[in-house]
Amino acid sequence: MIAQEDEDGEWDLESLKEQKLNSIKDQVGKLMFWKEAAGLTYYPPMDLPTPKKIKPKGIKELGFGTDDPEVQNAAAGKSSNANATTTQSATNDTETLTQPEVSEEKEASKTQEQPQEQKQQEVKPPERTFPCTDQVWHFHPIAFVEHMKRIYPQSKVSSNIIFPCKSVPLNHPKGFKSNSYKNYDYTLETSNPATFAAKRGSNRLHAARDLYYEVGEPIYAMADGKVIEVKSFYNDTFEITIEHDYEIVKGFKMIVRYGEVNKNNILVKVGDTVKKGQHIAKVGLLIPYVHQPAGEKRGMLHLEMYTGELSSSPYPGDVLYNKMKYARSKFYNGNQSFRRREDLIDPLDILNSTLQQQLSLINKNYTIDDAEKALKHIYDKYGEEMSIIIERMYRDETAHFTSLQYRKTGTGGMEAHGAAPYYGWSSNFFTLNPDFEPIGLTSFFEGKGKSGLGGNQQVKNRKKHFIVMPSVIAAMEYKAYYIKKYNGDYARWHSTEETAKKAYQKYLEKISPKFTIKFNQ
Template identity: 40%
Template sequence: MKGEVNTEKLEFYVTVEYYKHNKHATQNLEVENPYAQYYKPKPYQPPVIPKAKGSPAEQKPASQKEEKGIIDTAIDKMKELWDWGESKGTATKEKSPTILKPEGRSAVSVGELKKEERKEEEKLIIFPLLVKPENDTGNKWGKSRNWTAKQGSNMTTFNSNRDKGKRKHAARDLYTKPYETIVAIADGVVLEVKSFYCKTHQITVRHTLKDGRDFIIRYGELDPKSIKVKENDKVTQKMELGKTGKLLKYIPRTKEYIPLMKIEGETIFMIHFEHFMGSLGFDIKKNPLSNGNKPYNRRPDLIDSLAILQEGYNNSFGIKPISNDSREEGFTEHHARKALLYIYNKYGRDIAVIVEKMYRLETTHFTSEQYRNCGTGGMEVHGPPPYYGWDPTTFNKHSEYTPIGTWSHMEGKGLSRQGGNAQEKSKPKMFVKLPSVLAGMEYKAEYIQRYNGNYARWYNANETSAQEKYRESLKGIKSKIVDDFKDEK
């Protein structure tokens, strides 16, 4: 209470303690002093500064310092003042005083700091791209291939099917423009750099954060020539690791490498982003990330990388990613491309060209409702399950191609009145639904072989005139996908 003059009320100050990034304060309160009646302060008397006898100071009047009773440590030490000089000056406020920001625990004055004066919180995680991905909401592939969608809902998400359902996708895929820069999401140490998938590379990094998190990220499908780091290198947040690469599939028949991912004629580049908790250790030579364990062919501490990508996205771009949970709209041209790659490699170019043209004619270039829902373009139901009246030869050889049901819809015009079946207008027709586009394409390829190359028999088994019209219809159709297999290396 030292220094208080009004003993009826005493002012108390509150000490504020800071913990991590949080702070709080109470307001000053005035309380009645119950002991005021017992305490009567003496009138304030300024202290006397002693002056040496015979000195200049003794001959001068009191200085401004004396009159205000200011005593400093120099007087305390030297005991007697010998002389003094004094001049008048003016102090002008040119800028605000610096406000010291407390670190740890300290006593401070209560008050809210201005927003611009607060220390920006450290961002422990950032996004692995410097730009938003092409399959982000609002971008080119954000509707059908959104990286934020629910598990398994499209090809880019964690837990989506691979190899006709034989395994599951172990990552989130972020589509990019060609050779986009990939950066470290946090400080860490490189555990491994090696070849990965379809002529791309991967970088595996152990990230150890200040908040105690310790985990592994596999940055996959990078361009091999762009890699900037090597095993045991230390990386810092936002340090460039490499660039997104082009996935290339080898065709033994022609000894060509062709793009694996192509949508609507555009080759897709991406980063394949895997997240391991690290609970199985960080010696990945002793305990590799990839193995034969189903369904992901990865070790068990693999988790969906969505959460950490969302955290980094928010820190890098200042907003939370907008989730898009709409499912991919059935079979697309991408599925046709992957199936034709297989047909091209197994049956050769000529059959692949015919199969593509047949599909384009029957599916309106892979856009029809029947194609999106069934994976085929012209397989009507005309018998009981499981094969619905169709020759079971292919289904018996490939049990994974067995029809999975039926789908009904009003029939399109097709080649009605041109030698084909008459268009049914009064009621919906039933169509065979297959598990994949490859099932329908291989069924056609084996059919063509079984009938010595007479693919037109697929359209009409008996009338040669109808078969000829079918051949003429296919002549005017370009096999754009298979033509890419020849031209691109």
């Protein structure tokens, strides 16, 4: 079915607006650091040597040249009577910021006069702490940023780390399964069941971000690493903990706990080395079921993250809230704890960055030229008849290769109806053609298409998820595979009901396969 571009565009603008506002709130929130920073130890940088005063070059020396005597005098360090006071004042200001000039001869003699053993030793910068007070202090902005870098772990993400699933979570603004999932948006700073540091009961704070998925969604290692723990976790699910070859804090390896995975689909064991992107497990189903949103029976990936600065188990029992190095909560009431070790961090920054990287890879913009090239491939490989059938099907499904759905996915509408990596489509085809595997999912409100004309009934109250193919050739190759599998019965793609199939065939015959005709000329 053809995507409704106006509705989708409006949704995207609202979503972008919401994301921008949340981003601003987050940035402002991060400035409210004082109570967290109070008492923390840092090492200020050593004072840099003051540079020697350097005589500025004249304009002629810089290669521009001038005949103006006043400019020449200024370049030579002289001043006219009219400007003497101003020039002298400026000179004095400059000299207060520079060391007096010392000749090389004097420096050399001074060095010779001092015995070797009396040379001053390098002084290690002292430990200092931020004062534990509400008093306002002034920082030089550059010094402030440098000191914050020393205190807080960095979350700069490289290509050495990826998002743990191939599709957008059902409780993410870009992938909400329905409006009810907005109440479980894991990217927010509010207290909902999916957010980090949310209240859990009277004395516990949530130690993870929960990514909602359908049961069976594949989970992938975020980076290279080694499995250090696999054990029973929560409500009949398991957890896998991996020490990854990725540094959040320099010198320490990031640790990730992948929680609430299906205990029957764990593909690694303790001691195994894993590679970035390796399939390690599938999302499990909590038993008894957790109906969030109401009426939904689905799973989640409970993702915890640690800087790796400690060697204890990720679950050491109660650790006092004020002993946590990085984890903080807006909802702390004085008697709660994360019940995790001290180097727990909020994984949101890394999840956001890696998901954005993933989305950029599937942000396709297929064109009519891509369609023509793909059809030429089909024509050369399978012949004229197959090319005509596929071109007509595509022209019908994609408004002649102009629909948003075609541009973003390369298909005429291959809806996801299963878990990654194939999302319910033929594993045999993708096993035979690994280069054609889907690269992710995207979501649209679908258009009417042939709803009421034998096609699928249009869904209006929510977006549908469609697979994104790595190329239009890959998508058309899948159609060719399907047609051959059913001995040329291409109308089966539209419906399995005979009357509807015949109507579809007659409808397609009216569509001119312009590219295939062109290939024959």
